[in-house]
Structures are given as structure tokens and as C-alpha cells.
Amino acid sequence: MSLMRRTLVDGKSVSCDFDGSFDYSCDVCVVGLGTAGAISAIAAANFTRDVHVIGIDSAPIAGGVAVAGCVWDYYFGANGGVYTELNDICDEIVATDRYINSTVSDKSNPQHKRSYTTPIRGLALAHAFERYNIEAFYSSVVTDVITDGERVCGVACFDGKRSFTVGAKVVIDGAEGAVCRLLGLRDLGGRRSDNKSARFSRTVGTMYKGNLLGKWQFCSDYANTTPAEAAELTFKAAAEAPCLARDYSDPNIRLYSVGWEMGRREVPCIETERVYTFADYLAGNRPDNAIFYSFSPLDNANPDIWNEDEEFQDWQLLCGMHAHGVSVGIPPECLIPRGADGLLLAGKHIGMGHTMTSTVRMRTDIEKCGEAAGVMAAMAATYDCSVRAVAGEHFDTLRQILTASGCYNVENDRGICDLNIRDGEMWKPCKLPETPDELRELLASIHPSLGLIRVRLYRYYGNDCKLPADSLADILAGWLDSDDKLLRENSSVALGLLGDRRALSVLREILHGECEVHVYESPVKFQFPWLWRIELCNYMKAACLVRRYNDPCDEELLASVAAYDGDDVDLIKSAEYAKVKR
Numbered sequence: 001m002s003l004m005r006r007t008l009v010d011g012k013s014v015s016c017d018f019d020g021s022f023d024y025s026c027d028v029c030v031v032g033l034g035t036a037g038a039i040s041a042i043a044a045a046n047f048t049r050d051v052h053v054i055g056i057d058s059a060p061i062a063g064g065v066a067v068a069g070c071v072w073d074y075y076f077g078a079n080g081g082v083y084t085e086l087n088d089i090c091d092e093i094v095a096t097d098r099y100i101n102s103t104v105s106d107k108s109n110p111q112h113k114r115s116y117t118t119p120i121r122g123l124a125l126a127h128a129f130e131r132y133n134i135e136a137f138y139s140s141v142v143t144d145v146i147t148d149g150e151r152v153c154g155v156a157c158f159d160g161k162r163s164f165t166v167g168a169k170v171v172i173d174g175a176e177g178a179v180c181r182l183l184g185l186r187d188l189g190g191r192r193s194d195n196k197s198a199r200f201s202r203t204v205g206t207m208y209k210g211n212l213l214g215k216w217q218f219c220s221d222y223a224n225t226t227p228a229e230a231a232e233l234t235f236k237a238a239a240e241a242p243c244l245a246r247d248y249s250d251p252n253i254r255l256y257s258v259g260w261e262m263g264r265r266e267v268p269c270i271e272t273e274r275v276y277t278f279a280d281y282l283a284g285n286r287p288d289n290a291i292f293y294s295f296s297p298l299d300n301a302n303p304d305i306w307n308e309d310e311e312f313q314d315w316q317l318l319c320g321m322h323a324h325g326v327s328v329g330i331p332p333e334c335l336i337p338r339g340a341d342g343l344l345l346a347g348k349h350i351g352m353g354h355t356m357t358s359t360v361r362m363r364t365d366i367e368k369c370g371e372a373a374g375v376m377a378a379m380a381a382t383y384d385c386s387v388r389a390v391a392g393e394h395f396d397t398l399r400q401i402l403t404a405s406g407c408y409n410v411e412n413d414r415g416i417c418d419l420n421i422r423d424g425e426m427w428k429p430c431k432l433p434e435t436p437d438e439l440r441e442l443l444a445s446i447h448p449s450l451g452l453i454r455v456r457l458y459r460y461y462g463n464d465c466k467l468p469a470d471s472l473a474d475i476l477a478g479w480l481d482s483d484d485k486l487l488r489e490n491s492s493v494a495l496g497l498l499g500d501r502r503a504l505s506v507l508r509e510i511l512h513g514e515c516e517v518h519v520y521e522s523p524v525k526f527q528f529p530w531l532w533r534i535e536l537c538n539y540m541k542a543a544c545l546v547r548r549y550n551d552p553c554d555e556e557l558l559a560s561v562a563a564y565d566g567d568d569v570d571l572i573k574s575a576e577y578a579k580v581k582r
Contacts, residue, residue, distance in 0.1 A: 005144040005156060006183055013184040018146050022154055022167035025380040026054040026135070028374070029168035031142050031155060033057040034064025034261075035363055036346035036370030037174025038125050043082050043374030044172075044381075045132035047401075049081045051378045054166055055129075055136040056157055056176075059260060062125040062136065063118075066363050069261035070203040070214040072102050073115045075528070076325060077362030078295040079425055080406030081371045100256075103211040113364065117205065117212045118257060137164075142175070145182045152342040155179065168344050168360075168378040174370065176267040177349040185339050187268040188275065191302075191309050191354045193580075196223040196300040198265035198358070202237045207257035212256055215242045216263065218301055224303065226526045234262065247368040265301045266358065272351025273388065274333035278311045281356065282456060283327065289395060290329030291402055293412035294365035295426070297325045297419060300358045306544070306576040312355045318497055318541050319452040323522065323531040325427060327414045328359045332398065334393035335373050341386055346373035371407045416453065420526045433458075435466045436475055443494065444487040445477070446518035446536050455494040477502045486518075489538045496545035504549060507542040512559055515539040515571055537570050544577040 001497045028044040030037045034056045045053045055062070094101055094116070102115040116124070129136055137159065144156035146165065154167040173179035177187060190197040203216035219237040222230050236496040237243070243258055269275075276287065278298070298315050302308060305317055316323045334351040335344050345351075346369055348361055360369065379390045379398060388399055402408035417427035432454040433439040442451030455476070458469045467475075479491040480502065488506055495503035518536040525532050543561050546554050561578040564571045 007144040023164040025167040026052040027169050028053045028377045029166050030055040030172045032175030033062040034448050035066040038062045039367045039370035040172050040346045040374035041134050043371040044211040044378040047378030051283045056140050058141050060138045061122050065261040065263045067121045069259040070205040072214045074363035076296050077364035078412040079292050080409045081368045082405050083367040087114050093120050103213045131422040150341050159335045169381040172344045172373050174346040180270045186271040193307045201263040203259045204242045205252040207256050217242050270337045270354045272334050273336040277353035278355040287331040289331045291332050292368040292407050293327050294360045295327045296359045296362050306580050320449040324417050325417050346370045368407045419531050420522045420524045421444040441492040448490045456497045475501045493541050507546050510542040540574045
């Protein structure tokens, strides 16, 4: 056996021999005890009490931004898994009345996900770690990864005073890809246009009428920054709201705690054995070996959607689906990084890609991801097999275990749901149009979203309804001559989603006219006002689609749209779409 210590120096991979003398040894080592990693450690130790787990985290407390970052209230996400055991411990702590509770921690109210403040959640994790004999090293940074060929067999750490090594049969990277970066493994980058990823946010705990609420604000982004630039952004955010309030005049509001951790909406995803992107989802390539389902709005934090990947533009701009959520099945291969053995991923950096990663970011989903990784690691350690074998020949056992805990639950596979309409502890699935008449009715309205997304998903739904995929474009083209302006315009957008050039005549007509905005307001209103109001601006959609076609004869028209220099927000955005060339 030839063991090597591998790390990065000035961004370059370096390595040296390692003599095999580990300071600590375990079955599963979890690097990063955040939202996912903490549950990974618990799930691995819970597999059998013979599995020895060691956890390492750079913070002085487990739980990541969901605990140390004051991000207590995650409003969406699918239900089920071992994290519910942690919730029960939290409830026991809440019942002592020794700690201030969260404003939304009301388990009798199905409109709220369970929410617990930093001391309550932190104590619950400490109790769980003690119960399962999980050994945790805090304020410790992983500096090296120890490998035997491609197999990861340990890590080296530094806690500010000493260096130490931990040997493990399986390592879980729950630290946003930190272990993978030290190995030099490939990540999937940000969006295709400029490699940018979504912004980070700062959250603080505020006291409001006797209870605590995590108050957050988007800040900037860390994409393509140096360590010095990232530090400057961090300090700047700490000196602005909400960390420093703009107004302290309200006697009901008091600053309680500044979050220790940054909340990053997106981190670079690692290339895995299977990369499952939103483009795959839109094409109907759904995995049949999901080990858990996530549920979330598809909403990244970048305001310049005109620079985003086309799949996200299709969902958010062209189909207007911002008030809808989507369930996504995650296969085990998305947790196995390509190019390494004995290593698993737990967190937002699994192999989903820039757009899809925003659907796997809610607390309960991240916790299910952590559980899946923990069980896979414990199985590999116990069965003395590779993590790939767990995803392959041992898959049935893996799914049985995750089903028993509620982590895998086929009822969480709800497709597209209306985020304003609750259905028990989840949201009500939407009924997409199944006949030409149903599609026409939607496209003739100021709220054509479900009709447009039905068109975008035609390859997936083509065999399941009376809208045959092979004639859908012809059906839409037949409505381009309609006297109904909305039907004509929305049908041209639908054809544009299919890439059919017959859409161009009406799209050009829209850009030669006035910029009109129609407002639809949901008759059912859930707790978030930004989901109630949906705007239809076909002028903006036309600018986006005509630019995509890149027909030379449209350059003069697009130039006139791009030249707008007024203060109308919709025309400003339309100008940006007209400028972008892929």
C-alpha cells in the first residue's frame, strides 16, 4: 500500500508520501458537520452501533448555517427522514421553557416547517452526537487528503494549535466540496455564460414580540473571487443590514445574534458518476433509482436572468413559473464524485449543476441528502465494499433503509406544484393541460404558465395525454393567425420554446408594438407575497426569443430594443435580453 498526502498549494495539486500512522481511525469520517454533514454522521452511526463516526468542522458548533448562521426557517422542502428524530429532541428542549423559541416553531400549524433557534438546534445535535458516540473535532480545518491510489482513506487537519490525521474506510465531504478541491477533482462551475454562481446572504437573529426570527438579506457573490476579495465582501456584508439594522426605532425588534456562517445559495457542484441537470429534467430524463426527493421553487439569486442558462430562462421568464415548485428525484450516483473511491458528497455540491442545485437547498432536503450519504457510507464500511457497489448491487437494501426512515417516500414525488395551495404538509400538484382545448384556454389567458411549461415538457408528457408531441408544433402554429391577441402571442412564445421558426413573425410583431404587462394575482394566497403576483410581459419574452434565433435580418430590430435608456423596468430588462448573444 502506497499512501499519499494530497493538497493544494497556490491552486496547484501537490502530494507527498504518508507513512500510514493515523492519530485517529474510524469507519466513517464526515468533513463538514453542517446541515447535511451533521445528519450524515447521525445516519451513519445509526446504521449499526458498531460503526464508529468522526466528524470535523471548521466552526465551533455543528449544524452549519441552519444553526450558526441563524437560518432557522426553511419554508419549503420535502418531508421525512432521521432528521425528525432531531426535531423531537428539539421539542423536548423547547418544552423546558429555558430557551427563546422561533416565531415559526409551531408543529400544530402545517403551514410552517419546524424551526428551531441556534441554542436549541445546537444542543439537540450535541445530544444526538453523544447518544451515537460520534466524536467531533470543531474549529478544525482539513488541510490534506490521504489516498491509496484513487481511494480516499483519511484526512489531515489543523485546529489552530496542532495537526492531526484521521483514517477512515469512507469519507463524506459535507464541506461544500472542500475535500474534492484538495484532490483536484473537477467541479461543474457556475452558469454557462460567465461561470457566475448565485449570491450569498447574511442572516441575523432578531427578537420580535418575545420570539426569535432569522432576518436575512442577499449580499454579493463569491464566484471567481480570490480569498482576499471574498474576505472583503464578507466584511462589507457584516457592516450592512441586517447585521447593522437601518432602524432601531421599533420597540418590538431587537438584535439577538449575528450569524457566524454565511448562507450561500449555491456552491460549485462536483462532477459525479451521474450528473443530473435541469436540462435533463426538462427533457423528461427522470431517474428511476431515486433515493430521496427534494422540493423547492426553482429560484436562484442572480438578478440578471438574461445571463442565465437557457433552461432557467425557459422556466422563470418564458414560462413564468416562479410561483411553482418542483420535486426532483436524486439518484445515488449524484453523491459519488468521479475520479475517487471511498468518498461521498452530502450537501448542495452534489452533481446537479448550476440551475438544478437551487432545487436541492431547503433544510429538510439537505438533511435527507446527508442521511442518504451517511447510510451509503456505513453500508460501504460494514459490507467492506465500494460506494459504487452500494449504489449498484446493494441498491435495493439502500432504498429499503431509506424508505423505513421516511427519507425515501414516493409520495414526495409531486411533480410541479402551486406554491400558494397547501396539501397537508406539502403543496398541491398542478394539473397540466392534456388536450388542445385545455392548452388553448391557458394560452388565451393572462396566466399561461402551465400551458407553456406543458409545451416545454412535451417530450416527457407526450405519451401521457392527448397532445401528441409530433403534432404539437403544428397545433400551436395554427393559432398564430387568431384574432385573440393573447392566444396569438402566447402561442408564438410556446413555439419559441420548441425552437420552431414559425414563431418569429408574431415575435417580431410584438417587438414592433408597445410593451404591455398583464398582472395575474393568485386567488389563493399563502404566506409569501412574492408568489401571489405573476406578471405577463410578452415584449420581454419576444426580446429573449428573437435574440436566441440570431437571425441577421433581426439585428436592426434588436438594436432598437437594446438602445432603450429610460427608467421603465420591463423595457430595461428587455434591452438586456436583446443584447445577449450566446
